[in-house]
Amino acid sequence: MFDRINDEFFGGGVPRPRLGWTLRDSWRTHGHYDPAHGTIAISRSLDTPETPAYVVEFVLYHEMLHVAMPAEIRDGRHMHHTARFRRAEAAQPRMADAVAWLETFSRKNGTRRKRRRLTRRG
Numbered sequence: 001m002f003d004r005i006n007d008e009f010f011g012g013g014v015p016r017p018r019l020g021w022t023l024r025d026s027w028r029t030h031g032h033y034d035p036a037h038g039t040i041a042i043s044r045s046l047d048t049p050e051t052p053a054y055v056v057e058f059v060l061y062h063e064m065l066h067v068a069m070p071a072e073i074r075d076g077r078h079m080h081h082t083a084r085f086r087r088a089e090a091a092q093p094r095m096a097d098a099v100a101w102l103e104t105f106s107r108k109n110g111t112r113r114k115r116r117r118l119t120r121r122g
Helices: 002-010 053-068 083-090 095-108
Strands: 018-021 031-034 039-042 072-074 077-079
Antiparallel strands (some): 072 077
């Protein structure tokens, strides 16, 4: 999945980090990129037959964007989800479907997430 997404959206330019599932279930944080350790971890709560592949692909794509677009530092703050990042994220064709599925998934599992803004910014 990583190689296909890398080729399709990044022209093969994202260096391959260590990939894996989180050790614990997480219904709010669906993925995480750790630049210090060069890892992408996807929540193991998504590692089920009920989770559509496009959802895991979107979460992986989002984390790959963090590899391709490191945080910008503004006024001493690390800015991870900049307008540029959100525009690139919106290029993923199934983003709206994946975000809707993840919001429903989170609600069913007793967590409340702030509703995801799907419009382009900046």
